Amino acid sequence: MSKNKKTANDKAWETLFETHNILEEVDENGCFEIESAQINKLRESRLMAKFDHSVNLPDIFRENHLSILPISRSKYVIGRFGTHFEVKYDPEIEVIPFDFPSDIESIDCTNLYSESSALHCAFTIGLIDDLLGEKTAYTVSGRMSTESFNFNIINPTTKKPYSIKVKNSQCEIDAGFESNNYFVLIEAKNYSIEDFLIRQLYYPYRLWSKKITKKVIPVLMTYSNDVFSFFIYEFSNDENYNSLRLREQKNYTIAPQEIQRSDVDRVFNNIQLIAEPDVPFPQANKFERIVDLLSLLLERDLTKDDITENYEFDRRQTDYYTNAGLYIGLIENYQDSVTKKVIFRLTSEGRSILHKRPKLKYLDLINKILERKVFYLVFQLALELGQIPPEDAICKIISENRSDINDTTIKRRYSTVRGWISWIWFQIKD
Incomplete structure (x- = not known):
């Protein structure tokens, strides 16, 4: 590099x-x-x-x-030190629908793009109560001192432990909820992740385990693509940083209007193909991550360093996913007049789409994909076959319609096309 x-x-x-x-x-x-x-x-x-x-x-x-x-x-x-813990989303877990209370006006369930707004909503509609099986109170959040404690942490190469002493470090709790029998500590992310820093749960866990008599339960919550995913953990040994174990994953969504095949057919039949933009053909396989990036940009404009340093993108992925957003016309960039850095922001259309209720939002995103010719033709073939087309068929469509993509890179672009078409296919619930 x-x-x-x-x-x-x-x-x-x-x-x-x-x-x-x-x-x-x-x-x-x-x-x-x-x-x-x-x-x-x-x-x-x-x-x-x-x-x-x-x-x-x-x-x-x-x-x-x-x-x-x-x-x-x-x-x-x-x-x-082995400081991070891998997160695996179980695709077989049912997504439980929850109704949004009709008498709540101060929470906009179409605008849960910050961690705090997602947490407040989760508590208000009863997800935390359902998670614990008990009525909960929202009791703790913010920065606080860890006080003093010792722990062992593993060297992942040698498997040997190393002893660390913490004295009045600072920790931050996104939210703490207390019930009759439990105190749950939640670390929240407003995007899907592949791993996270154990410290974000471990330091608050050690602090509160000695402050109260109730069982302390560490929980990771991610809010991505309108799904709340809760990972309920336990530390099998309080003095072992690496003793974190997953007990259960639960997924929820706010009572959605499901997308039917007829809805997608309506979008497809009204597609107006548009000219290819002066942007590289996308190499960003997971459209869910594009949705996450759009959601992050709704909160504030970001430089490439902002995206790379604060969210789960390496430098190459930051390039790929910002280019993908530019390609579908929902992200634009500009140069800061002082720092001269390139900054990314949502287009007005992107901002408008993200503020819609989920069904309309996803139908609009499907439209943004299919108005590009290669994706339109591959989806058309998918409808004819009743399944995602095979690799050779997708590569043939790319080759015939994008002369700028050579044979050595076409298979990498195939992965993106297949990924985006699979994302559309997954949205259809009947």
């Missing part, structure tokens, strides 16, 4: 590693403690040490199997 492609975090950490001989210290002593003040000389430590997903780790961390954890309000420890 060339120097100018690196994020601000990458560049700053490379300088810090060289200045403080961090790799040598880790090799010799097993870890390296670094003060916030040392990090702040190059970039704000809060931004430099926040890696919610393993893909967010700077290159020098990933290449050397390193991670970082806070151990106080002013100090971090760097070492070869």
Whole structure:
């Protein structure tokens, strides 16, 4: 990766590693403690040490199997620690529909694009009560001190534990809900994920486990593509950071109007094909992630570094998925007059679509895909076959309609076409 492609975090950490001989210290002593003040000389430590997903780790961390954890309000420890936990969405789990209360006016269920709004909605319509099987009260949120505790963390390469002492570090709780028998701590993400930083549940869990007598239950919630997914965990050993285990996954949605085949037929029959834009043909296989990116941009405009450092996209994926949004005409970019950085935002059409209720939103997104000729022709063939067309048929359509895509890259583009057509197919519920 060339120097100018690196994020601000990458560049700053490379300088810090060289200045403080961090790799040598880790090799010799097993870890390296670094003060916030040392990090702040190059970039704000809060931004430099926040890696919610393993893909967010700077290159020098990933290449050397390193991670970082806070151990106080002013100090971090760097070492070869297993800090993240893989998330697997079970496609066989039923999505339970919940009605939205008719008397609630202060929550817009078509605009749950922030973590806090999704959490408030989940509590208000009764998802948290259903999750625990008990009536709950919304009792805790925000930043607080962890107080002091010790724990062991595993080196994933050697499988050996390393002992860490935490003293009055800071942790943040997205939401805490208390019932007669339980206290549930929720870490929320407003997009689907492949892994997350265990610390976001573990530090609050250790704090509250010694503050109250009720059983503390750590939960991850993701809100993506209008589905609330809850992952209910437990720590089998409170002093073992890596003892996190999944107990159950539950999915919910706000009573949806299902998309029928007749709805998609109506969209298809009224498609007006439009000219290909001056944007690379998309290489972004999961259309669900495009929906997530659109949702993030509804909250605020983002640079490539913002997307790469704060959400679960590496640099290459950031390029691919922003280009995909540009391709379907729902994302546009502009240059900041001061920083000269390229910034991405939703188009007015994209903003309008995302504010619609789910059924209309997804039908509009289907329309945005099918007004591009290759996708239209592949979906037309899918309707004729009654299933997703085989690889050779899709590749033939791409080859005949996009002379700019050569034989060596056509199969990569095939994966995107198949992925987007499969996404449309999945939306049809009858």
